[in-house]
Amino acid sequence: MIDKRVASPFEAVRTVRDCDTVMIGGFGEAGSPIELIHALVDTGARGLTVVNNNTGSGEVGLAALIKNGQVDKMICSYPRSANSTVFPDLYRAGKIKLELVPQGTLAERIRAGGAGIAAFYTPTAVGTDLEVGKERRDFNGRTYVLEQGLTADVALIKARIADWHGNLIYNKTARNFAPIMATAAKTTVVQAEIVASPGALDPECVVTPGIFVNSVVPVATPAHESALVESGMIYP
Amino acid sequence: MIDKRVASPFEAVRTVRDCDTVMIGGFGEAGSPIELIHALVDTGARGLTVVNNNTGSGEVGLAALIKNGQVDKMICSYPRSANSTVFPDLYRAGKIKLELVPQGTLAERIRAGGAGIAAFYTPTAVGTDLEVGKERRDFNGRTYVLEQGLTADVALIKARIADWHGNLIYNKTARNFAPIMATAAKTTVVQAEIVASPGALDPECVVTPGIFVNSVVPVATPAHESALVESGMIYP
Amino acid sequence: MTNKESPIGLSRNQMAERAARDIPDGAYVNLGIGMPEMIAQHIPRGREIILHTENGLLGMGPSPEPGKGDSELINAGKRQVTALAGASYFNHADSFAMIRGGHLDLCVLGALEVASNGDLANWSTGDEDAIPAVGGAMDLVSGIRAVYVMTSHCTRSGEPKLVESCTYPLTGIGVVNRIYTDLAIIEVTDEGFKLVELSPGISFDAVVERTAAPLVDGRTETEDE
């Protein structure tokens, strides 16, 4: 019998170890698994490398994890935010590392990591500062750079509906990085608003097949990051 | 106004030119766009390179196109079939070329072609006869071979429901190569059992977004390849 | 070239309206964050343009009515949007496969500088103290067939943004096809910048003065200046 349900966010993320690489879904607040991130703060795991498109808002969610000194390095495309000084302050102070990756290359590296592709040639960033140190090669008269697949120890993602097997569907543009991160991590933890029995999802509409998912945590009414930031919340 | 509907299969495929590369969806008969293939036979276009997992059954569909002398070269993973001698006979007679590609590498090459990835390193086929002539490279202690993206002039695919914008959903395992072929061809022609107005499909469940589709032909009750073969049909 | 009194050209809304007029019916388009987003409000009636937002939506519609938005239905600028009939959602890898694979017809982006060979700088001022952030800019310019820029002709301090060669870090090499500014519409050709249209009340000389690279007059018929 396959039942991947786990009772609480803390129980689901307690396996995260110091120095793990953690992929965290979300583009801005859309798809950010904020309850799982707060549970990760609670674990106290340190020295993490975090893969996320951004660096969080205010002092909740990803920004709280960073502020709490748990993140050694961010791999992301857009670490600026209108309403958070957490990452910028630490970055300017030399206390956190940054690997800046064009957004599409970041997505493709994660997808490659999950698909067993070691590396690929992409035209993005040729001739720019972000090409520096990478191998160039021409194919059919066009120049490409070599980029390597990206994998992680753990992925934390948010879904709208999950079944016990870990089959997932998402909500609108909250889908973003979650489906590829689920494929690229050794362990994928999902928080889902609705947790249903197998058979509840139309097999034609499943976005993430359960094979990529290890734990499903019900979080029926997830917090909205922007609302927490507006309320002035600071986690923990 | 975007309306990609075309009245007949022949009208939809008449733009295929001699020596074009044509991707044809389907794995066996599941997803085989048989009415579009028969229309392609009718056009008489010759010297084609055809990408399909197989080489057809009996003397209908893809086998009919091959038998009619329109195909110079097949790119596929499994050109054997229990019930067709069309390809084997021509191959043994030296009258048709074959590029044999492992099934997953074929899928990944098509996906890369559609995604603007020039080439990628895959572990599949390392140390086998199908690695011959390809570049090897080690990443993280494992050996990979370089494979190049594959594109086409035209893709012919079959869907269950299409809307006028070309958004598609498929039927069960008839999905197979169609979604990636749609991305890798300059022109994608779809035959669909149901053609609906935009808004009919749930945006969460669209498998192929319309951006990848050029023409939608209604074929309400497509023939079953196996039934045609059983009936002894020979096309044309 | 600084501190010249700026001639009155198009407003931002007029620029967006003018750029929108050149987007053909049926086009698949990505609009960059900031000024280019305004183009969505000016699509000429009767034309169907499908907007792509790289965070996973094709068929993006206008902002929701107040109170009717969904914090998980946003655009690349992280503003709430809607989805039109015929829309589809997809993941980030698929979204950038669309971009990188050349499936979009057009993108319209902002700029810090555009060089006369089509080089674009729009992601970094190279400022030591700035947090580097690139987002999807490099993917868009390397993957999309036609790259239009929509920008004020000069910076706020009056420096030209159309230059011989960019001084800021590049987003892409030789990628820009066309530039819509408050003063003019300029094409990037093998011979450099070529004027195709002046904004009302703007003279060719006024544009030349505010462009830090040679400008060919490519208008097919002479217009009143």
Add this chain to the structure above:
Amino acid sequence: MTNKESPIGLSRNQMAERAARDIPDGAYVNLGIGMPEMIAQHIPRGREIILHTENGLLGMGPSPEPGKGDSELINAGKRQVTALAGASYFNHADSFAMIRGGHLDLCVLGALEVASNGDLANWSTGDEDAIPAVGGAMDLVSGIRAVYVMTSHCTRSGEPKLVESCTYPLTGIGVVNRIYTDLAIIEVTDEGFKLVELSPGISFDAVVERTAAPLVDGRTETEDE
């Protein structure tokens, strides 16, 4: 070693039943075309095994009742199947991403030859006149964590299939972990073939005689032979 009278070992159904017993609850498994497909009929009661078929289905169920099949719901062997509760459909690139990315726990494949270093030959006899056809075999062996082989111990003409080194074209190098035959269960270890279980009524010597490579007896307790 040809023309020896074959000892009576397991039937094909018994082999499938024996292999099925070793698949753990909750495993994601791909069953190769032919004999391995029979394993699906023998999953021990109370265990939930999720079957993957590379043509785009996870959660494959048994054959449909007569007349209830769908010609577009098939397995990799192109036979009609069903989909269980919790199933999902996906495209070929995603299906082989699952395989290549190491997400499946196990595959069980047929074989022409297995070498004592784990090399597998199962796609081509190298016959000049044969139509070369590989399908997904090379992807499966290079991507899936555990590769089991299920095969008759010898060919119909009595030639051993377990050999020092393969003579047929390879499917993959050093990929096989375990072999289920009519005579025995054999593991591929750094020291070569190691017997882990004999079929009822089969002696160690009988297996050694029919194996064209050294065979270590790795049974943890001596059994009656």
